[in-house]
Amino acid sequence: MAGILDGKISVITGAGSGIGRATAKIFAREGASLVLADIIEEGGQETLQMVKELGAAAIFVKTDVSKAQEVDALVAKVVETYGQLDCAFNNAGIGGKSVLTHECSEEDWNRVLAVNLTGVWLCMKAEITQMLKQGKGAIVNTSSIMGLTGAIRVPAYTAAKHGVAGITKAAALEYARHGIRINAVCPAPIYTPLLVKAFEKRPDIEERYVRSEPMKRIGQPEEVGEAVAWLCSDRASYMTGLPMPVDGGYMAQ
Numbered sequence: 686m687a688g689i690l691d692g693k694i695s696v697i698t699g700a701g702s703g704i705g706r707a708t709a710k711i712f713a714r715e716g717a718s719l720v721l722a723d724i725i726e727e728g729g730q731e732t733l734q735m736v737k738e739l740g741a742a743a744i745f746v747k748t749d750v751s752k753a754q755e756v757d758a759l760v761a762k763v764v765e766t767y768g769q770l771d772c773a774f775n776n777a778g779i780g781g782k783s784v785l786t787h788e789c790s791e792e793d794w795n796r797v798l799a800v801n802l803t804g805v806w807l808c809m810k811a812e813i814t815q816m817l818k819q820g821k822g823a824i825v826n827t828s829s830i831m832g833l834t835g836a837i838r839v840p841a842y843t844a845a846k847h848g849v850a851g852i853t854k855a856a857a858l859e860y861a862r863h864g865i866r867i868n869a870v871c872p873a874p875i876y877t878p879l880l881v882k883a884f885e886k887r888p889d890i891e892e893r894y895v896r897s898e899p900m901k902r903i904g905q906p907e908e909v910g911e912a913v914a915w916l917c918s919d920r921a922s923y924m925t926g927l928p929m930p931v932d933g934g935y936m937a938q
């Protein structure tokens with residue numbers, strides 16, 4: 686049976702771990718050809734092996750999404766290898782320090798904004814430039830429920846993720862007439878190394894997260910990946926400009 690992403694040339698950032706890796710495997714299952722990007726070579730190579738075992742054509746390009754030159758080189762490599770770019774999942778991100786707003790250092794603020802917001806914008810800039818030449822394309826950015834509502838002790842992360850939701854809407858309007866759809870996923874807490882690291886520092890958070898979730902559980906990375914695959918596919922042809930919660934009902938409360 687044909688996959689929903691059959692023949693789609695797709696780039697995924699932050700593909701070496703967590704949500705990016707799970708999504709890469711779902712894209713492979715759904716027939717996409719992949720360009721995997723991550724700042725960490727080892728994780729990226731591991732995911733590359735996994736998607737190849739699933740039968741996908743794929744390459745890995747070591748990329749720091751906060752560096753314009755590296756992002757431009759990534760998209761150039763996609764086009765050089767496959768001739769086009771159909772789908773992009775701009776997902777690379779980092780957590781910030783657990784601090785109140787007045788305690789956040791300029792260094793932490795700049796680092797989180799550089800990866801989580803500027804990184805997404807730089808990727809969109811290069812991807813949209815290519816997609817305009819083709820007259821089509823689909824982009825999904827990773828925001829967060831913290832891009833839709835406030836949360837304490839994560840000022841830079843919350844600001845960056847609201848920024849991702851904002852640029853997703855703005856760009857969706859700009860390119861809707863050019864055949865380019867742009868959406869975002871806004872996950873609630875998802876079991877990935879990013880979250881496990883946070884739980885190690887603050888064990889009380891895990892229980893608090895579970896209690897605050899309508900389904901009384903934390904999400905799995907595959908549950909985000911399935912939403913991303915659908916949003917990137919032609920089945921979501923009338924969807925654009927949506928920061929979509931993937932949150933077990935959290936935002937409905």
Ligand code: NAD
Nearest residue numbers: 699701702703704724749750777778829872874875877879
């Ligand atoms: P993760 O740490 O498992 O994976 C993130 C990946 O991004 C890693 O492989 C890391 O090497 C890569 N990365 C970090 N900085 C990079 C850079 N500058 N350039 C390229 N790659 C870089 O985390 P995850 O939970 O899978 O997070 C993926 C995305 O989902 C992030 O944007 C995160 O903010 C978002 N998110 C996560 C959760 C959660 O609870 N896990 C919830 C909402 C949103």
